[in-house]
Amino acid sequence: MNAQKQTRPGHNARDAERVDVVAVTGLTKRYGRRTVVDGVDLHLARGSITGLIGPNGAGKTTIMAMLLGLVRPTSGRGTVLGHDLSRPGDYLSRVGALIEGPAFFGNLSGRDNLHYFARLGGHNRGVIPEVLELVGLQGREGDPYRSYSLGMKQRLGIGAALLGDPELVVLDEPTNGVDPAGMRDIRAMVRRIAAQGRTVLISSHLLAELEHVCDRVVVLDQGGLRYSGALQDLPGSRAEVILLRGLDTSDNDALGRMLSGRGLAVERRADGFAVEVGRGDPAQLAGELSRCAIEDGVRLVELHHQRQSLEDRVLDLVGTGTRS
Ligand SMILES: Nc1ncnc2c1ncn2[C@@H]1O[C@H](COP(=O)(O)OP(=O)(O)OP(=O)(O)O)[C@@H](O)[C@H]1O
DSSP, X not given: OOSSOOOOTTOOHHHHHHSOSEEEEEEEEEETTEEEEEEEEEEEOTTOEEEEEOOTTSSHHXXXXXXXXXXXXXXXXXXXXXXXXXXXXXXXXXXXXXXXXXXXXXXXXXXXXXXXXXXXXXXXXXXXXXXXXXXXXXXXXXXXXXXXXXXXXXXXXXXXXXXXXXXXXXXXXTTTTOOHHHHHHHHHHHHHHHHTTOEEEXXXXXXXXXXXXXXXXXXXXXXXXXXXXXXXXXXXXXXXXXXXXXXXXXXXXXXXXHHHTTTOOEEEETTEEEEEOTTSOHHXXXXXXXXXXXXXXOOEEEEEEEOXXXXXXXXXXXOSOOOO
16 A cells, blocks of 8 residues: 555646546436436545435435445436546545445454455455554454444454555445444544545534544535535524523623613523624624723623534524435
8 A cells, every 4th residue: 555645647737636536416316206426516626535424314325426436326427536427447446445334253353354355356465454544443453343442343344444455445334333432543543544645525414523534525414415515614593692690680781781881782692691792703803802801890700702502503494314
């Protein structure tokens, strides 16, 4: 395996960087009259990590299966690694995937399982020590697979996907059911994989599992694209606010007078007030409010900045129900 991917013969290095590894538009899958993926556009830049986020049944696995030639798209066009999406045989040797969970032999060690799959796939078995290191299983590679934690099993599955030295790595919900420490290990491993110049597409139904690892997210719901772009640009419906609460009723009354006298956008809450930050700097506004409260003799027990979480923003886009 190359530490830094080389440009394939016949490819100009600049072109390789410019052309998206995946560039598909209008990807659609219908089963009978049911549309499960509906006109999705997907563009993955080389070396990027893209999170495919959506509730159960959103269409994540179906999109991945269409890219991998396992499911034939009803419509849509584009390229994967420069080859036409309709001819997966032309590009699949450069793609590694973990989809629907790994299937290994329980009695064999992690290393022997990789040997088996390398032989089966016609891959160079010399890469196995490097793969084991990359997925963080060195030291445990000789233990039987059945003794591995779920996180280790998933990492071995990702290791198997890397045996062919792929340029594109597709991982379907690798963190599903894995404990927080296991998730952290998987995230670190995904970063190492992308740092080698590989392009990663990874799915989850929870943004929180991926938000610290993705460059971009694609949010799906009921087969439709709801958002595609950088995490920090996810639209938020609720305003950023500074929350304030006085010690008792008289402090809250005084707080109400203080805030209304300053022309701020204020909302009365059950246990205090929310002041909209608007376009200003939240830290500066919080500092000013604190100073005013001291000047007016208002005793505060709460003053903090509340921002809508990224997970909440995704839930705004997709609703909360599952649709499998
Ligand atoms: N072969 C099939 N025939 C009919 N419907 C299917 C088929 N495969 C998938 N579906 C339906 O397509 C929809 C999308 O499924 P898909 O597995 O792609 O969603 P997902 O986002 O990966 O969900 P999950 O997180 O549950 O895996 C679901 O409603 C599913 O029931």
